[in-house]
Amino acid sequence: MRIELQAELDALEAGFQEAGEIVLRSIRGALDALQSQDVELCDEVIAFDDEIDERYLAIEKQVELVLARQNPVASDLRLVLALLHNGLHIERMGDQCVTIAKLTKLSSHLGAQPAVVEGLADMGERCAEMVKVSLTAFADRDLEQARELHQLDDLVDRANRQVFDEVLGYVHDPEALEWGMRQITVARCFERIGDNAVDIGEQTAFLVTGEFAEFTDASHDPQPL
Amino acid sequence: METPQIDNTRIADASRGALSRDDIERREKVFSVNDLAVSYSGKVALQDVQLDVHRNTVTAFIGPSGCGKSTFIRCFNRMNDLVPGAKVEGSVLYHGADLYGDDVDPVEIRRRIGMVFQKPNPFPKSIYDNIAFGPRVLAMKGNLDERVEGALRQAALWDEVKGRLKDGALGLSGGQQQRLCIARALAVEPDVILMDEPASALDPISTTRIEDLMHELKRDYTIVIVTHNMQQAARVADMTAFFSVVVHEDGSARRGILVEYDTTAKIFTTPSDKRTEDYVTGRFG
Numbered sequence: 001m002r003i004e005l006q007a008e009l010d011a012l013e014a015g016f017q018e019a020g021e022i023v024l025r026s027i028r029g030a031l032d033a034l035q036s037q038d039v040e041l042c043d044e045v046i047a048f049d050d051e052i053d054e055r056y057l058a059i060e061k062q063v064e065l066v067l068a069r070q071n072p073v074a075s076d077l078r079l080v081l082a083l084l085h086n087g088l089h090i091e092r093m094g095d096q097c098v099t100i101a102k103l104t105k106l107s108s109h110l111g112a113q114p115a116v117v118e119g120l121a122d123m124g125e126r127c128a129e130m131v132k133v134s135l136t137a138f139a140d141r142d143l144e145q146a147r148e149l150h151q152l153d154d155l156v157d158r159a160n161r162q163v164f165d166e167v168l169g170y171v172h173d174p175e176a177l178e179w180g181m182r183q184i185t186v187a188r189c190f191e192r193i194g195d196n197a198v199d200i201g202e203q204t205a206f207l208v209t210g211e212f213a214e215f216t217d218a219s220h221d222p223q224p225l
Numbered sequence: 226m227e228t229p230q231i232d233n234t235r236i237a238d239a240s241r242g243a244l245s246r247d248d249i250e251r252r253e254k255v256f257s258v259n260d261l262a263v264s265y266s267g268k269v270a271l272q273d274v275q276l277d278v279h280r281n282t283v284t285a286f287i288g289p290s291g292c293g294k295s296t297f298i299r300c301f302n303r304m305n306d307l308v309p310g311a312k313v314e315g316s317v318l319y320h321g322a323d324l325y326g327d328d329v330d331p332v333e334i335r336r337r338i339g340m341v342f343q344k345p346n347p348f349p350k351s352i353y354d355n356i357a358f359g360p361r362v363l364a365m366k367g368n369l370d371e372r373v374e375g376a377l378r379q380a381a382l383w384d385e386v387k388g389r390l391k392d393g394a395l396g397l398s399g400g401q402q403q404r405l406c407i408a409r410a411l412a413v414e415p416d417v418i419l420m421d422e423p424a425s426a427l428d429p430i431s432t433t434r435i436e437d438l439m440h441e442l443k444r445d446y447t448i449v450i451v452t453h454n455m456q457q458a459a460r461v462a463d464m465t466a467f468f469s470v471v472v473h474e475d476g477s478a479r480r481g482i483l484v485e486y487d488t489t490a491k492i493f494t495t496p497s498d499k500r501t502e503d504y505v506t507g508r509f510g
Binding site: 002005071072073074075076077078210211 | 455456459493494495496502505506507508
């Protein structure tokens, strides 16, 4: 039994789960700021990203050390590679939260449209749930749960299209349209967070089966926005 | 919309990597081992071994001490014949012919299937005479000087020794001595080179040289290596066989078995057998 390697893998995985919990807080913060149009909370979400970046860099550094010193192979190697990918997905989610907060701040003077805010809140809630599911599925090596993320992502994509359709209705109201255009980018950010959660699910599948396969393939299954 | 035709050649070139199992299995079979069992004075050391070794590949045998991997590699050039009480059952075909057939000359076998051992074992003679020894004994035709130089060049030793060929071989460093032994094996124009832990007595730099040499030599030869160093197998081998030890229920007897034989990439990323996974990840053995 390679005790030191196992201890380092355990620490690496705990670091990833912690980073996941932190990004969940960021998603919830961005969502609350959007719903309440709270500019101060937006600033907090933006500042909080440094915390996520630090966790991501710590994961990357630890992965580098484990690869250099421990030469992991087979399932140990898959775990290390999966955690390297997952760390990057978490970091990207944090970046999306920053963009959501910045756009919320930028458009706060324009007057929010309740129907769109409701649609975005729906997307945000679903994304937060997806991130939770992706973290649990990875921790439990639960392939079934990981695969369910694909279905959950369909719901987020559907909500994304609804937001887009709603904003199209603002075409004759310049102020509402400007606000709406920014919210389309916010919706896109939530949609990307959902995709990152699916990506973590795919890493779970890779870890468990040894085969890497995308749950969906955007280049072969085009979906109209 | 019609899918555009894309030339994927450059993308495919960029993803060149290890040989696939199909690539390897398409190559000629040098050895074909079936139901092999080896016993010493009636005690079974190794049994149920079945595998093929293909031309111009490096095949590694890994496994814990006592799993029979050294016993197995010695079956390929009938070295076990020299051990009193040793018995080899099953078949080892070499290019389709029975290696243990009555009409087979073990000396000719050992010329065509050379061997390099853990500890370098140069003769207490000059560098030149070490290499020239085999060709002289076998009365091989051609220019001896050229043959010696060719073998030393192939073993990546020529540049280091060309000015002192008459010096004693025992004055060389351990890594140089091991490359000299490889050159000595190459000088008699073998088909296969067997290496039984060829780098385990060497420092890391000399080890790297031997590993680089294996990559070079597999273009012209077929190489089979036993190694304790799993990372070495991962670095040099195209195919890897994992052997393990089975202990009889009452603990009275231990015998080696072949657990898994596959591409090295498969063995070190997604082995099929849990025992292999446990061994390569260090959870057993």
